[in-house]
Amino acid sequence: MKEQIQAELRQLEEKTQKRVLKDISFFDDPWIVMNGRKLLNLASNNYLGLASDERLIEAGCKAMRTYGASATASRLIVGNYEQYARTERALIKWKQAEAALIINSGYTANIGIITALIGQDDIVFSDWLNHASIIDGIMLSRAERHRYYHNDLNHLESLLKKAPSHKRKLIVTDTIFSMDGDIAPLEGLVTLKKRYNAILMVDEAHSSGIYGEQGEGLAHYFRLQNEIDIQMGTFSKALGCFGAYVTGEQWLIDYLMNKMRSFIFTTALPPAVLGSIEKAIEIVQTEQERRETLQTHSHYFRHELKKLGFHIGESTTHIVPIIIGPNDLTVRFSERLQEHGIAAVVIRPPTVPEGTSRIRFSLTSSFSKAELDWALEQIACVGKEMGIIP
The missing domain is CATH 3.40.640.10 (Type I PLP-dependent aspartate aminotransferase-like (Major domain))
Structure with missing residues (x-):
């Protein structure tokens, strides 16, 4: 059994589908320290910023x-x-x-x-x-x-x-x-x-x-x-x-x-x-203002990503994917975003259908407009560098 399971793990690694845990050592909404690097957290479900209230x-x-x-x-x-x-x-x-x-x-x-x-x-x-x-x-x-x-x-x-x-x-x-x-x-x-x-x-x-x-x-x-x-x-x-x-x-x-x-x-x-x-x-x-801020952020973020040329599917909410396609390209995109200070986790099959690997961004009301603009700059920079957008 051990050998069979190890073989399965190798296959997952070859397909860039093997998952590993990431250490979060610091949380100061909307920033985290993950694997020793400070990142703007665009991967959390803390939509209204209440987790640290x-x-x-x-x-x-x-x-x-x-x-x-x-x-x-x-x-x-x-x-x-x-x-x-x-x-x-x-x-x-x-x-x-x-x-x-x-x-x-x-x-x-x-x-x-x-x-x-x-x-x-x-x-x-x-x-x-x-x-x-x-x-x-x-x-x-x-x-x-x-x-x-x-x-x-x-x-x-x-x-x-x-x-x-x-x-x-x-x-x-x-x-x-x-x-x-x-x-x-x-x-x-x-x-x-x-x-x-x-x-x-x-x-x-x-x-x-x-x-x-x-x-x-x-x-x-x-x-x-x-x-x-x-x-x-x-x-x-x-x-x-x-x-x-x-x-x-x-x-x-x-x-x-x-x-x-x-x-x-x-x-x-x-x-x-x-x-x-x-x-x-x-x-x-x-606290209705939390919902209003989240909706404003979400509309702005979706609009700007589409304007840049990213494929965000049919999203109309605070969950905004960038659909890349191949696993290996999406993993590299995620890694480069983290190098640029963005916590953006790759979503791969079997969580999503084959050929639709993506980065899923989750917005929160905790972001400032300046932080969103900075994140969009980093995403655009990496997208152009990797040929995902023109």
């Missing part, structure tokens, strides 16, 4: 001093300390939901929700570019699987038409696609789920905190929150914390609490995390 840090410390460093058990045993109830009440109020459940991570949330709701006698319809956690949940569910072309409602409807009417049907999609930065057609998905008596689940991981009047997400932004059956999202991106949530009607939350294995069989989140989440939910509702 002193109010979140103090709230986490207060919760730890009150309840300890660990939950010590799963929530269904003795891990459901009082901080959970307070944080879930804040979540329900923020999302204007009937009920909510906090889960340990976005990955375990998606795996758990999907496998709890559907099985081998059911059918699931998934966008072609959905996150790996959704794909893995579908595979583990053993349901009949259909992937519809990315954001293609006509293709989805053609698949739904063929599905037996008596079978349980789940449609699942990201709201913002994490490697492309484009948005799902939620209004059309709601129409189709009603037409074909399906359940609709959305993953708001990259839109929670950013869209909607109080950052509730894209479901609220499009005023579809009451039409979407399951809203899942994370606290680990715009809210600057860790963990995930699911909101919906009470029957759904009661069912998941009893059937979701990734919830039942894991130790609850540490008290410090819950304290920080509660504070982040409070902040994100009131």
Whole structure:
């Protein structure tokens, strides 16, 4: 076995697909020190700059001093300390939901929700570019699987038409696609789920905190929150914390609490995390200027990259890829950007389709205009040097 695995690793290295960890030794948003080099951080999901906010840090410390460093058990045993109830009440109020459940991570949330709701006698319809956690949940569910072309409602409807009417049907999609930065057609998905008596689940991981009047997400932004059956999202991106949530009607939350294995069989989140989440939910509702700054930065950055001649796909959000294509060229581009002071990580297959390797830039509200302009200068310099742009 050892020799076979080592051979696989060599193959990954030859294809420039082998991954290695990078040491982060200093964080001063939006700057980091990575592998000993100070870099402007364009690779983080800290979209609203809350990860280093002193109010979140103090709230986490207060919760730890009150309840300890660990939950010590799963929530269904003795891990459901009082901080959970307070944080879930804040979540329900923020999302204007009937009920909510906090889960340990976005990955375990998606795996758990999907496998709890559907099985081998059911059918699931998934966008072609959905996150790996959704794909893995579908595979583990053993349901009949259909992937519809990315954001293609006509293709989805053609698949739904063929599905037996008596079978349980789940449609699942990201709201913002994490490697492309484009948005799902939620209004059309709601129409189709009603037409074909399906359940609709959305993953708001990259839109929670950013869209909607109080950052509730894209479901609220499009005023579809009451039409979407399951809203899942994370606290680990715009809210600057860790963990995930699911909101919906009470029957759904009661069912998941009893059937979701990734919830039942894991130790609850540490008290410090819950304290920080509660504070982040409070902040994100009131500090609209963070969202406005992020939107301004995102529009400017996309516009300038396109003007320079870079291929950024269909991005309309704060996630902005530069699609290069070949793995080796993209890796060299990433390395040269880091030499120029930009933290920009290469995204390769299998995370994205073959031939579409890219640099994924993630913007945050922490950037100044001067920092964005400096980053664009460096990106343009390396792009011209490598022949990626004229």
